[in-house]
Amino acid sequence: MSKQTKTTRRVLAEYTYEPASVEKGYTGQTLYVNVSEHTIAAKPVTDVMKDKFIGGRGFGLWLLWHGVKDETRWDDPENEIVVSSGPCGGTTQYPGAGKSLVVSISPLTNVVVDSNVGGHFGPLLKFAGWDALEIQGKAEKEVIVVIDGSTGRITIEEAPDVPVDTHLVGHWLINDMAESEEDRYYMSVISAGTGAEHTRMGCLNFSLYDRKRQAPRFKQAGRGGIGTVFRDKRIKAVVVKSDPVRGDSNAPADPARISRAGIRLHKEIHGYDNEQCKMRVTGTSYLVQIMNDYDLLPVHNFRFGSHPDSPKIKREVWEDYFTQGLPDGCWYGCTLACAHAVDGYTVRTGPYQGEVVIVDGPEYETIAGVGSNCGIFDPEPILEINFYCDTYGIDTISFGTGTAFVMECYEAGVLDREKTGGLELRFGNADAAIELLHQMGQDEGFGKIAGQGIRRMKEYFVREYGADADFLNDIGMEAKGLEYSEYVTKESLAQQGGYGLTNKGPQHDEAWLIFMDQVSNLLPTFDDKAEALHYFPMFRTWFGLCGFCKLPWNDISPPDNKYTDEPAKIPEHVQNYVDLFSGVTGREIAKEDLITMSEAVYNFQRVFNIRLGYGLRDHDDVPYRSQGPVTVEEYESRTERYDKQLQEVLGLDPAKMSTEEKVAALREYREGQYEKLKDAVYERRGWTKNAVPKVETLKRLGIDFPDVVAVVQKHL
Amino acid sequence: MIRVNNRDEIEWQDGLTVSDLLERCRYTFAHIIVKIDGEVILPEEYDTRVIPDGAQVHVIHLIAGG
Numbered sequence: 017m018s019k020q021t022k023t024t025r026r027v028l029a030e031y032t033y034e035p036a037s038v039e040k041g042y043t044g045q046t047l048y049v050n051v052s053e054h055t056i057a058a059k060p061v062t063d064v065m066k067d068k069f070i071g072g073r074g075f076g077l078w079l080l081w082h083g084v085k086d087e088t089r090w091d092d093p094e095n096e097i098v099v100s101s102g103p104c105g106g107t108t109q110y111p112g113a114g115k116s117l118v119v120s121i122s123p124l125t126n127v128v129v130d131s132n133v134g135g136h137f138g139p140l141l142k143f144a145g146w147d148a149l150e151i152q153g154k155a156e157k158e159v160i161v162v163i164d165g166s167t168g169r170i171t172i173e174e175a176p177d178v179p180v181d182t183h184l185v186g187h188w189l190i191n192d193m194a195e196s197e198e199d200r201y202y203m204s205v206i207s208a209g210t211g212a213e214h215t216r217m218g219c220l221n222f223s224l225y226d227r228k229r230q231a232p233r234f235k236q237a238g239r240g241g242i243g244t245v246f247r248d249k250r251i252k253a254v255v256v257k258s259d260p261v262r263g264d265s266n267a268p269a270d271p272a273r274i275s276r277a278g279i280r281l282h283k284e285i286h287g288y289d290n291e292q293c294k295m296r297v298t299g300t301s302y303l304v305q306i307m308n309d310y311d312l313l314p315v316h317n318f319r320f321g322s323h324p325d326s327p328k329i330k331r332e333v334w335e336d337y338f339t340q341g342l343p344d345g346c347w348y349g350c351t352l353a354c355a356h357a358v359d360g361y362t363v364r365t366g367p368y369q370g371e372v373v374i375v376d377g378p379e380y381e382t383i384a385g386v387g388s389n390c391g392i393f394d395p396e397p398i399l400e401i402n403f404y405c406d407t408y409g410i411d412t413i414s415f416g417t418g419t420a421f422v423m424e425c426y427e428a429g430v431l432d433r434e435k436t437g438g439l440e441l442r443f444g445n446a447d448a449a450i451e452l453l454h455q456m457g458q459d460e461g462f463g464k465i466a467g468q469g470i471r472r473m474k475e476y477f478v479r480e481y482g483a484d485a486d487f488l489n490d491i492g493m494e495a496k497g498l499e500y501s502e503y504v505t506k507e508s509l510a511q512q513g514g515y516g517l518t519n520k521g522p523q524h525d526e527a528w529l530i531f532m533d534q535v536s537n538l539l540p541t542f543d544d545k546a547e548a549l550h551y552f553p554m555f556r557t558w559f560g561l562c563g564f565c566k567l568p569w570n571d572i573s574p575p576d577n578k579y580t581d582e583p584a585k586i587p588e589h590v591q592n593y594v595d596l597f598s599g600v601t602g603r604e605i606a607k608e609d610l611i612t613m614s615e616a617v618y619n620f621q622r623v624f625n626i627r628l629g630y631g632l633r634d635h636d637d638v639p640y641r642s643q644g645p646v647t648v649e650e651y652e653s654r655t656e657r658y659d660k661q662l663q664e665v666l667g668l669d670p671a672k673m674s675t676e677e678k679v680a681a682l683r684e685y686r687e688g689q690y691e692k693l694k695d696a697v698y699e700r701r702g703w704t705k706n707a708v709p710k711v712e713t714l715k716r717l718g719i720d721f722p723d724v725v726a727v728v729q730k731h732l
Numbered sequence: 733m734i735r736v737n738n739r740d741e742i743e744w745q746d747g748l749t750v751s752d753l754l755e756r757c758r759y760t761f762a763h764i765i766v767k768i769d770g771e772v773i774l775p776e777e778y779d780t781r782v783i784p785d786g787a788q789v790h791v792i793h794l795i796a797g798g
Contacts, residue, residue: 292763306795309760531793537737538792570796578765578772583792
């Protein structure tokens with residue numbers, strides 16, 4: 017031990033190294049840590065990795081592919097957690113250039129999940145000498161992993177005193193691990209929490225040190241249960257430390273080109289954010305009222321798209337809660353600064369009752385998920401759930417959507433107080449929702465069942481309670497096993513595909529087309545929808561290859577964007593990304609290359625899912641609640657809209673039909689439309705009708721490696 | 733009659749401004765592009781710019797989720 021610490025730490029394995037310098041966004045090596053065998057090793061970054069997989073999610077998929085077997089499941093030791101930022105990650109001249117991507121086999125979906133996250137870990141990992149961190153194995157006892165790029169030392173350690181819940185890990189990091197004030201700036205920790213180990217919906221928290229607040233804060237890699245994998249490996253924390261970050265730490269090929277792009281965007285943000293989305297004031301919470309106004313806000317388990325009480329949780333409410341005037345970026349140099357926080361929040365319930373804490377967020381997805389979707393229109397319980405989800409290491413989206421499903425089951429009579437152990441889980445019962453969350457955190461009561469996620473709850477309710485499987489499949493808002501993020505898609509066929517025709521499951525970071533489709537009517541034909549479901553998932557994938565955040569792409573736009581041919585794509589910002597990638601790596605690209613770079617990785621991920629036994633057409637099915645009204649109540653809440661469709665599209669006379677008949681007729685039509693959408697999208701993506709990438713597609717993208725081709729050939 | 737986003741038929745009335753139309757369609761999102769018969773209308777004109785009968789109006793919302 018090089019330092020006297022307040023916690024007991026025993027080194028199990030040690031590795032010393034000379035930190036590689038960063039060159040044009042890459043260090044040229046990745047770090048492999050096996051917590052079963054106590055092995056630590058460096059692996060070279062090959063030309064194939066850089067050319068075809070770029071970094072970030074691409075590196076994660078490539079390393080995971082070679083680390084697991086066809087039959088590997090999420091809790092097998094050979095499953096891995098791979099963290100990588102990407103070549104542009106760590107840039108400080110352009111907003112939103114510090115993201116990390118985490119990849120693993122998901123306990124919710126049994127296929128690969130990728131989850132993007134802010135915080136400082138990914139960039140600091142690179143500046144400590146590593147383009148990616150690959151963790152494999154399952155420790156015998158609880159461990160921490162410490163990567164110290166300043167001293168060139170990596171350790172796997174037993175640390176029995178280190179806490180598990182994330183806000184406590186944050187205290188430990190700055191009190192025990194940091195040797196000086198400046199150390200705090202350049203350290204970051206990955207943690208999960210006790211809830212992550214008792215559920216399948218565990219998230220990872222990535223820290224950043226907030227210099228103004230002089231406290232650690234956390235951003236979440238929320239989706240897909242990677243926090244559950246982390247705790248299953250008996251890892252409490254992974255710490256990285258680097259030398260001080262400078263403006264040229266990422267060693268770009270052409271610093272001036274990057275600076276020019278950065279100055280353009282900084283000026284836009286300064287000049288127009290206040291009249292556009294006000295990200296600097298309230299972050300993504302601005303979406304709550306907008307979604308409500310356009311009937312897209314999930315209410316009562318996605319039954320409805322608006323609610324009269326939604327103003328109680330709208331942007332202006334959060335503006336009062338968020339501390340204003342602080343530079344709330346989650347990486348240096350991000351002037352969009354949307355990572356707001358509520359300071360001085362006094363915890364009301366549970367094991368940390370009475371503690372005064374910082375609540376990171378809430379962001380839109382949390383407000384809509386644990387708020388409106390559960391019928392909770394009160395900011396205080398939303399904050400309480402936000403805090404506990406983060407510190408327990410539970411994804412707020414899966415918790416919110418899962419709890420909304422439970423509440424509908426309760427109100428439909430599938431559940432009762434006896435089955436829930438006394439929790440009256442009706443819509444709007446915030447106290448019951450909070451108690452359910454504590455049960456997940458402490459592995460107790462009904463929380464043990466709910467924490468398994470909607471897909472497994474459905475199976476359990478049918479098996480144990482004799483529930484109607486068809487009804488549960490209709491209202492259970494999950495696809496591939498992952499809970500939906502928080503948008504109502506009934507009236508947007510394109511967004512039904514944006515959630516369903518995905519690799520990891522229904523998460524909006526692949527494609528978000530509701531307004532283009534439903535409101536602006538820019539995608540009227542199947543060809544239009546298919547093109548959008550090709551372009552936008554690929555474009556968004558690219559952010560995750562390079563270390564970028566999506567938000568500065570289109571939550572701010574230049575004033576002359578309105579005069580461009582394709583304003584929805586924000587052409588000037590696309591050019592910025594071309595300049596950034598070329599300026600960092602020295603590899604000159606055109607805007608079209610962004611799409612083909614992503615296509616290679618996206619198709620590789622599809623093949624990976626097929627290799628693991630999923631990834632085919634049937635696995636792209638979605639619950640009917642995402643396509644149309646399941647119940648009479650839902651239909652009759654929007655009768656005018658649905659009757660009009662029956663008349664104008666199907667030529668039926670609603671006046672002569674019962675509501676049940678109308679529900680059935682609309683359903684037959686809409687489900688047919690979704691199947692047609694599948695055909696159109698698969699063809700555009702170069703896949704078979706069974707959603708398998710064709711060999712010619714793999715060849716065109718240069719990923720026709722023998723083991724990849726062998727996977728698809730079984731299905732051709 | 734005017735046509736909005738190549739789909740919605742809206743009854744025309746004398747003196748109908750862009751702001752009137754946005755209110756009638758309940759388009760509350762501020763970050764939009766409005767075109768009347770292909771001409772971009774600047775936000776400062778929304779209150780005064782009158783939409784002619786038979787116009788094709790596009791209201792493109794620049795919003796793309798979280």
